[in-house]
Amino acid sequence: MLAYIIVAIIAYLIGSVNFSIIISKKMAGFDVREKGSGNAGTTNMLRSVGKKAALITLICDILKGVVSIGLAIILGNIVKNLDRELLLQIAGIAVVLGHTFPIFFGFKGGKGVATSLGVLLMSNWQIGLICLVFAIVLMALTRMVSLGSCTAAILFPVLTLFINQNYTVLSEGKNGNVYFIYSVILAIIVLYNHRENIKRILSGTENKLSFSKKN
Numbered sequence: 001m002l003a004y005i006i007v008a009i010i011a012y013l014i015g016s017v018n019f020s021i022i023i024s025k026k027m028a029g030f031d032v033r034e035k036g037s038g039n040a041g042t043t044n045m046l047r048s049v050g051k052k053a054a055l056i057t058l059i060c061d062i063l064k065g066v067v068s069i070g071l072a073i074i075l076g077n078i079v080k081n082l083d084r085e086l087l088l089q090i091a092g093i094a095v096v097l098g099h100t101f102p103i104f105f106g107f108k109g110g111k112g113v114a115t116s117l118g119v120l121l122m123s124n125w126q127i128g129l130i131c132l133v134f135a136i137v138l139m140a141l142t143r144m145v146s147l148g149s150c151t152a153a154i155l156f157p158v159l160t161l162f163i164n165q166n167y168t169v170l171s172e173g174k175n176g177n178v179y180f181i182y183s184v185i186l187a188i189i190v191l192y193n194h195r196e197n198i199k200r201i202l203s204g205t206e207n208k209l210s211f212s213k214k215n
Helices: 004-013 019-028 042-047 053-077 086-101 113-123 125-142 144-162 178-194 195-203
Strands: none
Touching: 004 053, 004 086, 019 042, 019 053, 042 053, 053 086, 053 113, 053 144, 086 113, 086 178, 113 125, 113 144, 113 178, 144 178, 144 195, 178 195
């Protein structure tokens, strides 16, 4: 039990390091949450600070998911008699919650998409790439980051029902279904964080992405 708690705490703390806030203060002299949509994430960084800051934020947020899952995998291999799948899932959920509700920044963070991508790629690279490509195509067609993010989040649980290979951790006798509840929880977190975006999508008023404003 102690190992699961430790992983949850460490992953949550890693998620709580919000790079968009740190980088916006360093590069632009303001908290990105005070500009644009008020969200501490890559899209608002792109609109409020610029492409370079957004790219750095995107990479760092993805790495938070990668590092958290990596630590869970290492611990699962070192400590015997642990449910390694559960350990990975706890880390994945905790790091996304940390990004969304960061203890270091007043529990007001981002929407968890980039961090979820890192988690997803580390959980199952095949499913991760499918969701990523699907999201990018949809974003390119609609220029709505939120739509691509939400539909990819929904796609994740669906894919766990049909794909049984390429999971980083999958014990003998288990299949992809063991990750279904985990994928649903992550999808719910992302969809909840996009609830206002979903309302705007349905009403036809969602903001569309533009790359022309900042360098």
